[in-house]
Amino acid sequence: MCGIFAYLNHNVERERGHILEVLFNGLRRLEYRGYDSSGVAIDADRSSRNGTAREEGGGAPPPYAVAPPLVFRREGKIESLVGSVYAEVDAMHMSLDEQFLVHAGIAHTRWATHGVPSTRNSHPQSSGPWDEFLVVHNGIITNYEVLKETLIRHGFTFESETDTEVIPKLAKFLFDKANDGEGHVTFSQVVTEVIRQLEGAFALIFKSPHYPNELIGCKRGSTLILGVKELSAEDSVTTSKSKELFFSSDVCAIVEHTKNYLAIEDNEVVHIMDGNVQILKFDYSKEKPASVQRALSVLEMEVEQIKKGNYDHFMQKEIHEQPHSLTTTMRGRLKNNGVVLGGLKAHLKTIRHSRRIIFIGCGTSYNAALAARPLIEELSGIPVTMEIASDLLDRQGPIYRDATAVFVSQSGETADTLLALEYALKCGALCVGITNTVGSTLARKTHCGVHINAGCEIGVASTKAYTSQIIVMTMMALAIGADRTSSQTRSEAIAKNLSGLPGKVSEVLKLDNEMKDLAVSLIDTQSLLIFGRGYNYATAMEGALKVKEVALMHSEGLLAGEMKHGPLALVDETLPVIVIATRDDCFSKQQSVIQQLQARKGRLIIMCSEGDTSNVCPNESCRFIEVPQVEDCLQPVINIIPLQLLAYHLTVLRGHDVDQPRNLAKSVTTQ
Template sequence: MNSLLTREGWQEQKPERIVECLVPWNLNKERKPEKMCGIFAYLNYNVNRERSHILQVLFNGLRRLEYRGYDSAGIAIDDSSPSSSSSSSSSQCNSNSNFTPSPPLVFRQEGNIESLVKSVYQEVGEIELNLGESFCTHAGIAHTRWATHGEPAPRNSHPQTSGPGNEFLVVHNGVITNYEVLKETLLRHGFNFESETDTEVIPKLAKFVYDKANEAAVGQVVTFSQVVLEVMRHLEGAYALIFKSLHYPNELIACKRGSPLLLGVKELTENKENGSAFEDNKFLSKDGRPRELFLSSDANAVVEHTKKVLVIEDGEVVHLKDGGVSILKFENDKGENGASLSRTSSVRRALSVLEMEVEQINKGHYEHYMQKEIHEQPESLTTTMRGRLIHRGSSKSKSVLLGGLKDHLKTIRRSRRIVFIGCGTSYNAALAARPILEELSGIPVTMEIASDLLDREGPIYREDTAVFVSQSGETADTLLALEYALDNGALCVGITNTVGSAIARNTHCGVHINAGAEIGVASTKAYTSQIVVMVMLALAIGGDTISNQTRREAIIDGLFDLPNKVREVLKLDQVMKELAKLLIAEQSLLVFGRGYNYATALEGALKVKEVALMHSEGILAGEMKHGPLALVDENLPIVVIATRDACFSKQQSVIQQLHARKGRLIVMCSKGDAATVCPNEYCRVIEVPEDVDCLQPVINVVPLQLLAYHLTVLRGFNVDQPRNLAKSVTTQ
């Protein structure tokens, strides 16, 4: 599993390495949907760091997680160091075994991270805390919270505390489903609760366990790991947790169950033996080497510090102490009589090398992430296809190889139907690919919005193939639908941009779209890469029968040339900006599409809705006369997608009918068709390059992405963090 975070071996033409990214498929049946929070922690060992430096590392870690969505933030640092006399310029770290630590300092603030930064420095000034004080070893934790239990407020922000003295502190991503029962128990034992969160029960439970264990273990040392393992035994739900404690200074413990968490390791001295493998229970031994260790919900917050990472797996307890890292595996099963059976064991793991560059998470010369990611699409599409589109033999026969699916293609071909399941943009991407999948495979393809499937408890059969599409791989409704499909015996396929995500781990097989880091909340390059992956899926399932050989080769040729076509359509950037200026004051926008481009209409309207905060609606053009036509007048702007495909003549008819009712038309057509679609110059025309019909949605959505982006900027809204939305929706 040491390639868990690496991309597929494109240069070596080994796309089958995706199997390493998607297995083992161990589903935790009790996982619940989680809230979208960001976790970050930083521990420096045997290297002097000033308090100001530690604060900046924590703040910057949170900034890298902003895209996840949040409404409050907080950090916890130490009040004093073991040797307050050590200077920041000291090259040696001195420890004081008699040092009695002070309670950790906790700072929490509603609002954005800059509000937290401002309040921290204000409070630091008020208490006259020395920012220049140096720490040889220090453990700090940080958190961004999106409110689910309790309103956004400092008392509900993390870190949550065990009570006065901050004996135990916890940051948490997830939902504790049995927190009310735990809270009632702790209230009976005299604990007082200050927040409305489910998280607060965790540090209070840790203090309760610690106190009881010390009462019982007279003369014995109760370790931090023992406390946390006992806490985990009582927790139900989904969580990623980091514990910090007054009783265990300069130590951190991380554990997870269903929520993402990883460890980053930065060696500050050269280690020729690399030290990347575990021996017995040791990952990094307590060898005194200076190190910096990072814990994060996301690789984005770690990559600027180190590329050596370990993805923490469900049930693992990772203990950072004295520069060493040890891992225990915690299992909490039910016995035959229903009793809880808890077991722990040490595990052997190895570091992975994170194949991500800092430049990928920086905006570069672009003003916003969304703008950058729109313009990155030629490169992201190229990367998505690299190693998968191949020429075989001297005849130069064209084919597709998806390594993560090759062992399951026969089963998929025998399916009674293929069911695409997703939410939002991912659903739209699947809808765009449905026609070509039906055409090439001959298998009925149905579409399901994940939440609706669950609400209806729609039928899923053992003979079905269920394809779960999610950019993040952590979407709550999609994950619950995955559980439902697995319970019903379907073959489950994952399509995600996030290696090591819950969907990647829990499906039987799948494809990593490899679009690269996408920071902007409104998905752009992941959407187009998802379509391309699903077109390649259709080619793989359809096989290479003679009857569709010409069609297949035309599609593969189109895929090879697709990045160039997208590069060409991006030249419309200024055209779309000028159009956005004309629409800036409008209240509504309709987008009509048909056939392959019905999905384009839905996705284009969704982008405008998400970021420009303007009502927009994607409409199936065939349904125009069944209600939507009543909205048409001389004031309502309407986009009609009328590029060359089987529905072209039908869309021409739609344009004529809308014109007859004086509709304000914006027509997207293939290059050279302007005079055909708008002969009397009564509409504004956007000409785009023509491609194979099943690939045209990739090209056609780009101008609509640009329109949404420019509308948002001109209207003065936050492009990368739209109101009330987050990158990954991990709560219902």
């Protein structure tokens, strides 16, 4: 949820203004995650430690040999922070042109969990006077109250309501204790002892004037990426170790600088000093962490993917990118009327012998699995159950060794899904990951899996990842069922239809203006019901979720078979009801639903196959959304797109923020 970013230039001259802009742009790239405040920390003038420093401690000099860092924090949008920083820099008569051969800066966007959005609760959080230790944090520290009580007893005063503030104060406490007659302690030693005391999920970046020009990043349960950019001789003052290094909670913030990155693993402490990167592996059972070697990976992402291009919003862009994202999802995987999923190949026999397949996810990812469930049951002959990750954990539902647990997450970092993964691993089940993020925690911790390859998704409301997830799980069903001769004809038909699906999606995107007109007609309504069944029960759920997420309008996706068990009481001539009635095995049942809703004068909007309007509603009382007809199990990919467009246009017409919906974040990495 929170976004963290850091930038360190080593042996390459960069102006203070440039350093600030790199930090600000890093935060802008992380805006989509959702936030309510932001902040940065940079160095003051190096020529004098008192010339630009804030007076603290009764005029006493700072307890280190450099000028105190400059910390700027602000509630609200990033541009508010940018304006205030430049105003303060100007008021201090500080030059933006001053050049730094080496400089370490940190930045943060906060999504409030502990304490309301405010300047004092914003990050970086400080150890106290003179900002001896500064920390930016993504995650939740579950034992912060105990740590806070201990630190208060040792004389520390807390300024914020955050759980994060205990971290820099704990760092100062341990630093002072270690330096009390025992000589100088290293930065990594301080941080290692800090994380030894922390419980919960976190990604952290530490900055300290005791260790100028150094940064430390570490993580447990939250995402943290290291980016490395080696500079040419023309870019640097010296050819010796001239580089720029970046920490970020998302690769989207580093792709414009470098494609060389490292996905930091849990309990790794990454220390940047003198242009070198040292990786230490923390282990509770050992007093000292072990040094480890890791190779850099190369990002398969282009800068254009993180830009809106000719679109007004990222959500709009990503809806219209779906023909391309589906193509890339299937590329190289469709062969000879069958599929090849290299990530599952070695484990298919185990999956086929499973007593049960369990799909586990949250929100949109859960809905995508729900859309694929009927086909997986049909082609595999194995019972499939669905689990919302948080509910599975609350119940401690039984998972046995002969089960296959499939975890679905766009980011690969969803907290509840990862906790459910840890639970399933302990139970001994085969764990499969389906994610859009290479190098994510989900991708690394599952036994096997499939990368959906939908491309970077910036909008908080997932669109193209949803349809690509359905396609990956459809291909998974084909792979599992490939050894069953009874389903061979059906499987070949589905595989053949997959290749033509992007073209059908392009056709349905032509309904954009029609969906905008429908949004205009619904602008003043307070609620919306969407009925689906069979393959399209998930479509109803996901369509309603999109309207709820971004248009901030009450909407419910309902199983049409349950209509008479409560929901029918809501129906009258004012309540808009969308019924999904495209051609499949449930078509006749949906015709019956429509008749019953008409009998109660329901305000009906019917999604049907092209040219099928007279068969689903013979009179003129209904409004229609006509979509291309495809193979029944692929129809959810087609049917969700008009509902995505409807949600988008409703949001714009209502004047809400499309890409950053109220109270929501892109990657829910805390509970």
